Amino acid sequence: MKITVITVSYNSAATIADTVRSVASQSHPDVEHLVIDGQSTDGTVQVVEAHRHPNLVLSSEPDKGIYDAMNKGLSRATGEVIGFLNADDFFADADVLARVAKAFEDDPSVEACFGDLLYVSEDNRKVVRYWKSRPFEKGSFARGWCPAHPTFYIRRSALERLGQFDLTYRLAADTEFMMRYLERGGVRCAYIPRVQVRMRVGGATNQSWRNIVRQNQEIFHALQKNGVPHLTVSFWAHKLASRLWQRLAGLLHPA
Known part of the structure; x- marks a missing residue:
């Protein structure tokens, strides 16, 4: 089973070497790694070239933002299964993609899978938050639940x-x-109860309260668009409780 990992980057020279190395070290034998760079100016391309492995394909060109770059990656992917690894994230161990492949191979009706994620400090010495997921149940997004996107893999079908x-x-x-895939599309998915990705803190959404507010406004719009019945109070109560639990779990998790 060929798996495509898409990494979108822009001025990520400080972290992308870890990302590339973690993909190159995977035990799964058939991996395509697409690095879609937004024409970085800080040496990102040179860092990727310095850590290039045989299955890596690099492109660097202007784009219209992170999701436009991700769509470019989806259009160019040749794997049967496709997922994303951000330019400041890295796999938790060498068998992450082997577990992904097993989830799909064990049940041909499965079209998506996801696992757990750790938010870590920039130097990777401290766990800040433990995003422990659970098997998907219809209506989960209405309660503020969502898989960690860097652990989410889908079949091409x-x-x-x-x-x-x-x-x-x-x-x-x-x-x-x-949400579109799981809630509206009814995609059968598998949960891998393992930490799959370590993510450095400091993503675009969390850079300001304004972004956090706007993101949640967009999520409410997405719920409506995808026909997911929801109550605002229930959404916030579940989401805030989940974030608190993840913070506490992070404090207890070894680095």
Whole structure:
């Protein structure tokens, strides 16, 4: 089973070497790594070239933002299964993609899978938050639940049926994408109860309160668009409780 990992980058020279190395070290034998760079000016391309492995394909050109770049990656992917790894993230161990492949191979009806994620400090020495997921149940997005996008993998058959990222969403296109697949599209999915990705803190959404507010406004719009009944109070109560639990779990998790 060929798996495509898409990494979107822009001025990521400080972190992308870890990302590339973590893909190159995977035990799964058939991996395509697409690095879609937005014409970085800080040496990102040179860092990728310095850590290039035989299965890596690099392009660097202007884009219209992160989700436009992700769509470019989806259009160029040749794997049967496709997922994303951000330019400041890295796999938790060498068997992450082997577990992804197993989830699809064990049940041919499965078209998506996801696992757990750790938010870590920039130096990777401290766990800040433990995003422990659970098996999907219909209506989960209405309660503020969502898989960690860097752990989310889909079959090409689902992509061809349900489409790419909706670029009208600036901060929550990944949430809308997964919601569309799981809630509206009825994609059968598998949960891998393992930490799959370590993510450095400091993503675009969390850079300001304004972005956090806007992202959640977009999520409410996505719920309506995808026909997911929801109550605002229930959404916030579940989401805030989940974030608190993840913070506490992060404090207890070894680095």
